[in-house]
Amino acid sequence: MAQVSIRNLVKDYGTMQVMHGVSFDVADGEFMALVGPSGCGKSTLLRMVAGLEDITDGTVEIDGKVVNDAAPKERDIAMVFQNYALYPHMSVAQNMGFSLRLRGGTKADIAKRVAEAGEILGLTPYLDRMPGQLSGGQRQRVAMGRAIVRQPSVFLFDEPLSNLDAALRVQMRAEIRNLHERLKSTSIFVTHDQVEAMTMADRIAVLRDGHLEQVGPPLDLYDRPANAFVAGFIGSPAMNILPGKASNGRVTLTDQVSVTADGQTDGPVQWGIRPEHLELVPTGTEGAIPATVTGLESTGNADFVSTKVDGLKLDALFNDRPKINRGDVISLRPRDGKSHLFDVNDGLRLS
Secondary structure (H helix, E strand, O other), rough: OOOOEEEEEEEEOOOOEEEEEEEEEEEOEEEEEEOOOOOOHHHHHHHHOOOOOOOOOOEEEOOOEEEOOOHHHHHHHHEEOOOOOOOOOOHHHHHHHHHHHOOOOEEEEEEEHHHHHHHHHHHHHHOOOOOOOOOOHHHHHHHHHHHHHOOOOOEEEOHHHHHHOOOHHHHHHHHHHHHHHHHOEEEEEEEEOOOHHHHHEEEEEEEOOOOEEEEOOOHHHHHOOOOOOHHHOOOOOOOOEEEEEEEEOOOOOOOOOOEOOOOOOOOOEEEEEOOEEEEEEEOOOOEEEEEEEEOOOOOOOOEEEEOOOOOOOOEEOOOOOOOOOOOOEEEEEEEEOOEEEEOOOOOOOOO
């Protein structure tokens, strides 16, 4: 396969700059996910790698070759789109082999590659069907098969699962990851769903407003977010981030509530704790925070509890389904070593 190197990538639309000097590498055979809120630039970045968007400044290298001025067909990439982009008047086999026909492939080679891709994706029984006769998941497999038959150096995925229902998304993300392992491919996967990124990627690049916020393995981003934005974006449910004042190893959140702080920072800070890192403890337990339950959602295997602490919102997640109700006053204790401190101005990690 190939390494992809992105160096100081800039994208302007007239006077508006939407990509601000983004740099990172995707190693040979790596599965990299690009995540961020809508409008952060992740799909624009992917299209710049694919050659579908012009590059204002910076470089894209594929397998050591700068491809800024190369046409998409010259970059040895294959792209899987959100909307499948299948030809409705062609069969599954014809859709999968269409790009090879355009490149002048022989009928025997095309048939062989389509058959191999069909076997990999479980599409062999459907090769003679039309796209309209397939389910959404099957159509997405066809779109993936069309990419596989080209045997590219790099696979690019632009939110390929967003049109599928929740159960099928879970199934398909496992299939895409298994496909990646089987092909040993280099893949860049754009998604707005950080759970997809956490479960599928070797590393994640987090974007915000055209800026790269952090790159790293999923659990590194989860355990040690570089700033408050990454802390709030990675993880579901999101991290609690509350304003406070640090002094002498503690953070004062309100006149009545203070918590132990990791680090020696003094002054205004943002204190963060993930909902699953709050313990439900008996009233009066040392270090506990009194909280009034304002909401309760159960998913069967866990309860998501919303509370108020002197007017501040604090969410908790419990896996043992404790018997609590709206309006109850409960005691929450942060787990030792699980809190985070961020700068109150730029949001950078302090602890």
